[in-house]
């Protein structure tokens with residue numbers, strides 16, 4: 605087995621090939637919000653992942669040069685709002701190039717225990733304190749301890765796959 609020769613023949617992993625391959629992965633769509641001394645901010649994120657259930661921890665990857673990144677770290681708190689199909693326009697609004705107040709004006713919010721905005725009608729929400737930040741390349745990985753959870757009524761979730769939106773059945777049953 606000549607692993608070195610196989611590797612030498614492989615096409616280089618360019619940013620474009622990486623993105624093309626990542627586009628094949630279906631992901632839930634979230635609007636991640638924050639509020640506090642650094643002000644209100646929010647952005648659309650698919651790079652959200654469960655890390656451990658003890659203590660309940662998730663991670664969010666945010667591009668460092670986005671207009672919103674600094675506010676999250678300065679406020680030290682965020683809410684992951686997982687979107688239902690009706691929120692597709694909201695995903696586009698929070699996906700960039702729209703002033704922050706215009707993003708929030710398009711939906712109804714309440715304040716979670718961390719101070720971050722919680723989206724009315726979300727499939728689920730996870731209100732968090734940001735415990736640790738690790739910078740990797742262009743992004744900051746925010747490790748977040750979950751302080752409060754809500755599970756909404758919708759039985760369908762919004763996903764992003766193949767560079768487009770789709771809908772999946774996502775009835776969330778309570779465990780015990």
Ligand SMILES: NC(=O)c1ccc[n+]([C@@H]2O[C@H](COP(=O)([O-])OP(=O)(O)OC[C@H]3O[C@@H](n4cnc5c(N)ncnc54)[C@H](O)[C@@H]3O)[C@@H](O)[C@H]2O)c1
Nearest residue numbers: 622623624626627649650651665666667699742743767768
């Ligand atoms: N993790 C991210 O930062 C991320 C994830 C999804 C989409 N986006 C942004 O949304 C827009 C539309 O994306 P698209 O999926 O239609 O097409 P695309 O070709 O830009 O991205 C395809 C896939 O590659 C990954 N990706 C894209 N940009 C990335 C980045 N800067 N860092 C890490 N992973 C990245 C994501 O999984 C994405 O779904 C682009 O501007 C993209 O940068 C960013």
Ligand SMILES: Cc1cc2c(cc1C)N(C[C@H](O)[C@H](O)[C@H](O)COP(=O)(O)O)c1[nH]c(=O)[nH]c(=O)c1N2
Nearest residue numbers: 647648649650651665666667670671698699700701
């Ligand atoms: C479907 C989809 C998914 C993602 C995004 C976009 C879209 C449309 N964006 C981009 C992100 O939302 C955008 O950069 C922010 O809104 C910040 O943009 P401004 O710098 O404020 O214009 C994004 N950005 C990021 O840092 N992490 C992520 O996981 C994602 N995921």
